[in-house]
Amino acid sequence: MKQLLTFIRKEFLHVFRDRKTLLMLFGLPIAQIVLFGFALSNEIKNTRIAVVDYSKDAVTTRIISKIAGSPYFNIQRSLAGGQELQAAFKKGNIKMAVIFPAGFGDDLTHTGKATMQVIADASDPNQATTITNYLNQIVLDFNAGLAQDAAQPMQILPEIQMLYNPALRGAPNFVPGVMALVLMLVCTMMTSVAIVREKELGTMEILLVSPFRPLYIIIAKLAPNLLISVVNLFIILFLSDIFLDLPVKGSLLLLVTGSVLFILTCLSIGLLLSISAKTQQAAMMGSLMGMMLPTMLLTGFLFPIENMPVALQVLSNLVPSRWYFIIIKQVMLKGLGVAAVWRELLILTGMCVLLFGISLRNFKIRLQ
Amino acid sequence: MITLDNITKTYNKGQVLAVKDISFSVEPGELFGLIGPDGAGKTTLFRILTTLLLADKGSAVVNGFDVVKDYAKIRNSVGYMPGRFSLYQDLTIEENLHFFATVFGTTIKENYALIKDIYQQIEPFKDRRAGKLSGGMKQKLALCCALIHKPAVLFLDEPTTGVDVVSRKEFWEMLARLKAEGITILVSTPYMDEAKLCDRIALIQKGSILSIDDPAGIVRSFPDKLYAVQAGNTHLLLREVRAYPGTSSCFAFGDALHVTFRNGEEQGLIPYLQGKGLPDTTMSAITPGIEDCFIHLLKS
Amino acid sequence: METVITTDKLTKRFGSFVACDALSFTVGRGEIFGFLGANGAGKTTAMRMLCGLLAPSSGKATIAGFDVYTQTEKIKRSIGYMSQKFSLYDDLTVAENIRFYAGIYGMSRPAIRTKTTQLLEELQLQNEAKTLVRELPLGWKQKLSFSVSIVHEPGIVFLDEPTGGVDPVTRRQFWDLIYAAADKGVTIFVTTHYMDEAEYCNRVSIMVDGVIAALDSPARLKAEFSASSMEDVFYELARKAKRKGD
Numbered sequence: 001m002k003q004l005l006t007f008i009r010k011e012f013l014h015v016f017r018d019r020k021t022l023l024m025l026f027g028l029p030i031a032q033i034v035l036f037g038f039a040l041s042n043e044i045k046n047t048r049i050a051v052v053d054y055s056k057d058a059v060t061t062r063i064i065s066k067i068a069g070s071p072y073f074n075i076q077r078s079l080a081g082g083q084e085l086q087a088a089f090k091k092g093n094i095k096m097a098v099i100f101p102a103g104f105g106d107d108l109t110h111t112g113k114a115t116m117q118v119i120a121d122a123s124d125p126n127q128a129t130t131i132t133n134y135l136n137q138i139v140l141d142f143n144a145g146l147a148q149d150a151a152q153p154m155q156i157l158p159e160i161q162m163l164y165n166p167a168l169r170g171a172p173n174f175v176p177g178v179m180a181l182v183l184m185l186v187c188t189m190m191t192s193v194a195i196v197r198e199k200e201l202g203t204m205e206i207l208l209v210s211p212f213r214p215l216y217i218i219i220a221k222l223a224p225n226l227l228i229s230v231v232n233l234f235i236i237l238f239l240s241d242i243f244l245d246l247p248v249k250g251s252l253l254l255l256v257t258g259s260v261l262f263i264l265t266c267l268s269i270g271l272l273l274s275i276s277a278k279t280q281q282a283a284m285m286g287s288l289m290g291m292m293l294p295t296m297l298l299t300g301f302l303f304p305i306e307n308m309p310v311a312l313q314v315l316s317n318l319v320p321s322r323w324y325f326i327i328i329k330q331v332m333l334k335g336l337g338v339a340a341v342w343r344e345l346l347i348l349t350g351m352c353v354l355l356f357g358i359s360l361r362n363f364k365i366r367l368q
Numbered sequence: 369m370i371t372l373d374n375i376t377k378t379y380n381k382g383q384v385l386a387v388k389d390i391s392f393s394v395e396p397g398e399l400f401g402l403i404g405p406d407g408a409g410k411t412t413l414f415r416i417l418t419t420l421l422l423a424d425k426g427s428a429v430v431n432g433f434d435v436v437k438d439y440a441k442i443r444n445s446v447g448y449m450p451g452r453f454s455l456y457q458d459l460t461i462e463e464n465l466h467f468f469a470t471v472f473g474t475t476i477k478e479n480y481a482l483i484k485d486i487y488q489q490i491e492p493f494k495d496r497r498a499g500k501l502s503g504g505m506k507q508k509l510a511l512c513c514a515l516i517h518k519p520a521v522l523f524l525d526e527p528t529t530g531v532d533v534v535s536r537k538e539f540w541e542m543l544a545r546l547k548a549e550g551i552t553i554l555v556s557t558p559y560m561d562e563a564k565l566c567d568r569i570a571l572i573q574k575g576s577i578l579s580i581d582d583p584a585g586i587v588r589s590f591p592d593k594l595y596a597v598q599a600g601n602t603h604l605l606l607r608e609v610r611a612y613p614g615t616s617s618c619f620a621f622g623d624a625l626h627v628t629f630r631n632g633e634e635q636g637l638i639p640y641l642q643g644k645g646l647p648d649t650t651m652s653a654i655t656p657g658i659e660d661c662f663i664h665l666l667k668s
Numbered sequence: 669m670e671t672v673i674t675t676d677k678l679t680k681r682f683g684s685f686v687a688c689d690a691l692s693f694t695v696g697r698g699e700i701f702g703f704l705g706a707n708g709a710g711k712t713t714a715m716r717m718l719c720g721l722l723a724p725s726s727g728k729a730t731i732a733g734f735d736v737y738t739q740t741e742k743i744k745r746s747i748g749y750m751s752q753k754f755s756l757y758d759d760l761t762v763a764e765n766i767r768f769y770a771g772i773y774g775m776s777r778p779a780i781r782t783k784t785t786q787l788l789e790e791l792q793l794q795n796e797a798k799t800l801v802r803e804l805p806l807g808w809k810q811k812l813s814f815s816v817s818i819v820h821e822p823g824i825v826f827l828d829e830p831t832g833g834v835d836p837v838t839r840r841q842f843w844d845l846i847y848a849a850a851d852k853g854v855t856i857f858v859t860t861h862y863m864d865e866a867e868y869c870n871r872v873s874i875m876v877d878g879v880i881a882a883l884d885s886p887a888r889l890k891a892e893f894s895a896s897s898m899e900d901v902f903y904e905l906a907r908k909a910k911r912k913g914d
Contacts, residue, residue, distance in 0.1 A: 002771060002774065003771060003772050003773075003774055005771075006767075006768055006771030006772055007768075007771075007772065009768075010757070010760065010764075010768050013759075013760055013764065014757070014759060014760075017759045017760075018759070201454055201456075201457070202450055202451075202452050202454030203454040203455070203456060205415075205418075205420060205448070205450045205454060206448060206450065206454055206468070206513075206514075207471065208420060208443070209418045209419065209420060209442075209443050209446065209448045210443055210444075210468075210471050210472055211440075211443060211444040211471070211472060211473055212471045212472075365439075366419070366420050366421060366422060367415060367420045367421055368379075368421055368422070404835070405806070405833055405834050405835035405836075405838075406806050406832075406833035406834065407805065407806050408835075502707060502708060503707055504707075529833075531707075532706040532707045532906065533706065533861075533863075533899070533902060533903055533906055534706070534903065534906050534907055534909075537903070558833055560836065573835060602867070602868065603847055603850075603868075606847070619836075619837075619840055620840055620843065620864075620868065621864055622863070622864035622865075622866075622867035622868075622897065622898065623867040623886060623887070659836050662835075662836055663836050663837055666835065666836070666837050667837070
């Protein structure tokens with residue numbers, strides 16, 4: 001018994017003398033509670049929607065102001081019509097559109113029924129379901145109000161259409177997220193570990209004391225990971241086509257280009273990590289803690305970015321997978337072209353060049 | 369060929385002193401030994417000379433190039449075998465050699481004559497992965513990889529540590545042959561007995577050089593007369609000789625004690641010991657070895 | 669002389685590979701027994717069996733009278749062990765290390781306190797009691813490691829290449845500690861690569877290719893092989909080894 005206590009006491013000493021692990025043991029839970037409790041949420045608020053009013057009568061005005069008054073919705077603009085709506089959906093500027101056809105109020109008064117069209121962006125099916133439900137609630141409420149005032153029963157019927165993902169399948173949302181996550185983890189971790197392994201084995205010393213240029217060492221370390229990641233990419237695309245019925249709607253070339261940019265960015269992050277890590281273990285932990293958490297939380301596939309506090313939204317701009325996620329959704333799911341993703345491609349290119357440049361400059365040509 | 373001038377290096381922002389004010393030089397074609405225990409600073413010096421570390425103070429020149437300004441040129445022209453024989457564990461002997469040859473911009477064939485004697489000993493195992501080799505074989509492979517580009521200078525950091533006695537002997541024979549080819553060799557070792565196989569040696573301890581000379585010169589500098597004292601019971605002998613008032617220093621060396629005495633006191637030792645139950649003691653004057661000198665220098 | 673270690677055809681097989689082949693020898697109380705052999709000769713395997721860490725494939729052995737097959741726990745409590753990798757915790761202080769190992773061996777609190785003070789005095793480490801071990805110079809670490817391995821005053825202590833890499837003076841100071849322990853009746857079972865240290869032993873055994881190729885006092889071994897030093901004796905035997913330390 002005494003021996004057991006002695007051993008336990010020693011284990012405590014070890015833990016408390018390891019500052020870095022201590023930080024993780026206490027810091028991480030606190031950070032997670034704060035994040036999950038306050039900042040990240042699945043709730044939908046201030047969703048950007050569009051309203052198209054062909055009728056412009058008393059009823060539509062009232063119902064629109066009711067929708068506007070709701071905390072769930074943020075009416076972006078009252079758009080003119082079909083083309084503009086399509087464009088807005090494609091760009092991802094709005095998540096839902098509510099369309100009142102001409103003669104809405106008349107229909108209601110005369111027939112007791114009027115249909116309003118609701119189009120929701122279902123590439124995130126959870127989000128789409130939630131916001132259409134909110135809308136339904138508002139309409140039901142409005143209907144109840146109508147019933148009180150008028151003699152005949154009057155009902156507004158929302159006709160809901162789910163864009164991009166009519167069957168509301170989960171796959172269109174999580175496949176892009178998983179793609180970003182998997183590629184990011186593999187690239188960052190494998191690259192950082194591969195370089196640190198040389199340091200640990202001591203072979204890095206010999207490589208440095210040779211005519212072999214450090215740039216070549218870097219390229220040699222990145223090359224197999226790049227190749228493997230591209231192969232992985234094709235496997236995931238193939239599987240999601242065959243088994244999840246989620247084919248690539250847009251240009252495969254564009255998707256691959258965006259993916260390669262993303263892969264290169266992640267490889268550069270792995271490179272940067274390897275410079276400061278002294279052991280393979282530290283490299284792996286750095287990749288996991290440093291990259292997995294932000295990627296999962298701030299990419300936008302688990303938690304909508306629009307709903308985060310501003311601070312986190314700004315932070316999410318730094319996470320490469322956030323931009324890649326947009327590219328995948330636009331190209332793979334919505335079938336859009338370069339015009340829709342040029343901004344994201346440019347951002348990824350910039351990140352890649354910057355990170356690679358920093359890594360190259362800081363790559364230690366000496367041991368200390 | 370190699371010159372160090374007041375090299376000082378500390379770690380941890382000055383908290384740990386690795387080497388202080390080290391100055392010495394190695395002539396072309398010399399086999400120079402850096403002799404000292406762990407922590408003496410040998411590896412630090414090697415890393416500074418191979419341009420892997422920057423010294424805090426001082427300067428060094430290798431093969432005519434400054435270690436700081438012309439590091440790239442040095443890296444092109446030296447062979448380096450760091451401690452632990454850094455090899456790629458999951459590549460075979462042949463793959464390792466081929467890789468290093470390519471890294472140095474040459475082929476195995478080009479300088480094969482130089483490594484032939486060594487490589488032939490491990491060639492039967494050329495398809496075996498380096499991780500599965502014995503210490504002696506790893507040592508030979510690492511040496512081949514360091515030589516494959518026919519460097520002008522060879523840096524070997526503790527190449528015989530952790531290797532069996534037979535391989536150690538063979539290794540030094542290989543070094544002698546390489547020296548005959550005109551390659552300058554700087555080798556470090558904690559084994560004092562290997563010191564006498566070098567042209568010149570520097571004894572180093574705790575970051576400072578105790579002495580530099582050729583082995584004979586180091587031995588000549590031993591100030592006192594040294595005696596070897598032997599008896600049947602070495603353990604008892606050690607106690608009693610230490611207790612003898614005329615003893616200046618007394619250290620165990622295998623089956624004999626190496627003793628120095630205060631002036632003229634050596635005469636009284638044998639009678640003294642006879643009275644202490646050690647009748648069969650013998651004593652003879654001997655030439656000091658490198659270890660005797662090292663111990664003496666440590667004490668002063 | 670009372671025997672504290674006995675082995676009778678002790679063998680260890682790994683698949684078809686025979687690491688130790690029918691080792692038979694005895695070691696007496698208070699003896700300093702040198703256990704030599706080239707890398708791969710089977711030394712480490714033999715030591716592990718004697719410490720109760722590895723079950724033999726066949727043969728018999730007793731340590732301090734306890735059977736290596738059935739009484740390994742009693743063996744572990746009666747022996748001390750020190751390996752070249754020191755077995756001290758770098759991120760604990762000198763005093764904490766002593767207290768930990770003493771506690772692990774089941775010593776009582778007052779005994780631990782007395783022993784700690786005694787050890788610190790003997791090694792002259794009183795001022796370093798609260799220093800982290802990783803900040804100690806190599807030689808002090810080794811001496812501390814040895815003292816810690818006998819903190820519970822065992823009858824036998826196994827030393828696995830205890831003097832690797834230290835300077836010549838510290839090496840000899842270490843052997844002073846070993847001699848002091850042997851004088852108190854502790855049996856020392858030591859392996860080493862330094863051939864001059866082989867001379868400090870009462871008897872030396874040399875393993876080659878899994879068998880004991882020679883076992884006797886250094887003086888008699890040198891006579892037998894007409895050698896002037898243990899190094900030459902060892903070299904003679906090691907040269908013929910077929911196992912090159914694979």
